[in-house]
Amino acid sequence: MFLDTQVNRLPFFWGISFVVLLADLLSKTLVSYLGQSMALNQGISFGIEFRYLSIFLGICLLGITVIMSWFVYSERDNVYLLFGKGLFLGGAFANVVDRFMSGGVRDWIPLPGVGVYNNLADIAIFCGVVIWIYQSFIKTETLS
Secondary structure, eight states, rough: OOOOOOHHHHHHHHHHHHHHHHHHHHHHHHHHHTTOOOOOOOOOSOOOOOHHHHHHHHHHHHHHHHHHHHHTOOOTOOOHHHHHHHHHHHHHHHHHHHHHSSSSEEEEEETTTTTTOHHHHHHHHHHHHHHHHHHIIOOOOOOO
């Protein structure tokens, strides 16, 4: 199959991550250009405040680097798990870039009945984690 070797797996993984990063940042730019309302989340998650944002961002970048290094070089990955990991990394980087550029994460997608807003990066992170959990812990056989 196309992704059987480490050489082909890395471009696939990084490509998914880049597409998520680009889609999230472009969507926020478009929403801003169209004048749609956005919420600026300066806290950690769901508006939870964190006093030392620079420390938080440093921890996020370190955590993303460590986790993704382990993710990328895991030998048992299949195409679906790599896809989930790419979604996760792209979403995480998009939110970190957004914090540097805007001073917080710009959320614009309302979650019905909850009163909370999300963005494409948050959705990618959620989907990536669901795929990772399913492929790593629930599904016992790996596909190549």
